[in-house]
Amino acid sequence: MVDDAEGVPRWHVYGERTLYDNPWVRLVQQEVEPPGGERFWHHVVRLRNVAVAVVMNADDQVLMLRRHRFVPNEVGWELPGGFPEDGESSAEAAARETEEETGWRPLGEPQLISEFHPIPGMVDAKHSVYLFRDAEYIGAPADKDEAGAVAWIPRREISAILRQGSAQGSGTLVGLLYVLAGTHR
Structure with missing residues (x-):
């Protein structure tokens, strides 16, 4: 070779x-x-590629969803995200998915946190995780298929979510570990 x-x-x-x-x-x-x-x-x-948003506010809270996922049949916490549409960048998709799933519109320029493949030996699915430093509420979530409880989670509670195994998805884990590392400031 x-x-x-x-x-x-x-x-x-x-x-x-x-x-x-x-x-x-x-x-x-x-x-x-x-x-x-x-x-x-x-x-x-x-x-398809996946775009994930870490949305922080001035009170050091992270915008998250608590919802049921039928594949593992579990309820847990997730960061908003999804697939880019045709002609849409990953950063644009992360912002759009946040708005559709939570009713909050990310503000400011997104910062790329990480791009990775969660299972590189068998699955081709690049994940792009972006940090947004603010958001404005625009109304109820528009995407009823992604329904869940929307909440601003204080940074100090993230460790407990991780210890309990309540964080769903690799993009969520990467985003939350970034926040815990304190490099988002």
């Missing part, structure tokens, strides 16, 4: 075949060869 510029051995991808495809998820198999290994077919789940 050919190493990259830093000497890290790289996998070789020989091809890809689609097993299932719709606007939300695509399941493919890639024919791959790991460094020093044998060629084989590996399953890959491809999802």
